Structures are given as structure tokens and as C-alpha cells.
Amino acid sequence: MLTSKQKSYLRSEAHHLQPIFQIGKSGLTEPIIKQIEEALEARELIKISVLQNCEQDKDEVAELLRAEGDFEVVQVIGKTIVLYKESSEKKKIVLP
Template sequence: MLTSKQKSFLRSEAHHLDPIFQIGKSGLTDAILAQIDEALEARELLKVSVLQNCEEDKKEIAEKIGAHKQIEVVQVIGNVIVVYRESTEKKRIQLP
């Protein structure tokens, strides 16, 4: 569980990032979750964009992502979800 100070730090780190994944009409699939899992191992922090044609609610998608393998949802702002998980092999981000 992240503290508010850690979430604030991660939000500032994610500000300059572009969304890597887009969730569209088919919603959040197992394949997308697996790709997010792999990308988090390499990057630790990333953005996921929810397109307007997505039938699922962005908050529901964020909850599903957060329930998968200890992924922390840092922020849901607009149609963008910021997620974080500490890498087991290549730790890049030092949390305060």
C-alpha cells in the first residue's frame, strides 16, 4: 500500500510519460493485463489510456488492474490510469 507522499511522488514522475496501452471497445482483456504486467516489470510506472468507445467504466478498469498481482493504482485522471509496481529485478524508482 502506498502512502499519500509516495503517490504524490509517483504522480510527478508519471506526468511526462505517455500512455503505453489503450483500452478500447473490447475492454480489459487477459492479454492486455498480461502485457501490463510485463511492462510494469520493465518500467515500474506507466500510464494506461481508456478510449471513449470502451464500454467499461474507467474506475472499474482501474479496480481490475489494481487487483492483479499487487499492482498499485496511483491515479485515475480523465481517461488515464497511472499504475505502479516495484520491479523484482530492475528497481528504478526509489520511493520517498
């Protein structure tokens, strides 16, 4: 669980990032979750965009991501979700 200070730091780090995944009409599927986990292992901090044609609400997607994966939802803003997971091999981000 992240503290509010850590979440604030991660939000500032994620500000300049572009979303690398888009959740569309098919919603959140198992292959997408696996790809997200692999991307988080490589990058530690990513953004995901929820498209308008997605049948699930952005908050539902964030809740499913929280439940399915072992990573933290840092922020849900607009149609964008920011995710963080500490890398086991390539640790880049040092939390305060």
C-alpha cells in the first residue's frame, strides 16, 4: 500500500508519460492484464487509457486492475489510469 506522499511523487513522475495501453470495446481481458504486468516489470510506472467505446466505466477498470494484478492504482484522472509496480529486477523509481 502506498502512502499519500508516495502517490503524490508517482503522480508527478507520471505527468509526462503517454498512455501505452488502450482499453476498448472488449474491455479488460486476460492477455491485456498479462501485457500490463510485463510492461510494469520493465517500466514500473505506466498510464492506461480507457476509450469511450469501452463498456466498463474507468472506475470499474481500475477496480478490476486492483483485484487482478499485484500492482497499485496510483491515480484515475479523466479516462486515464496510472499504475505502479516495483520491479524485481530493474528498479528505477525510488519512493520517498
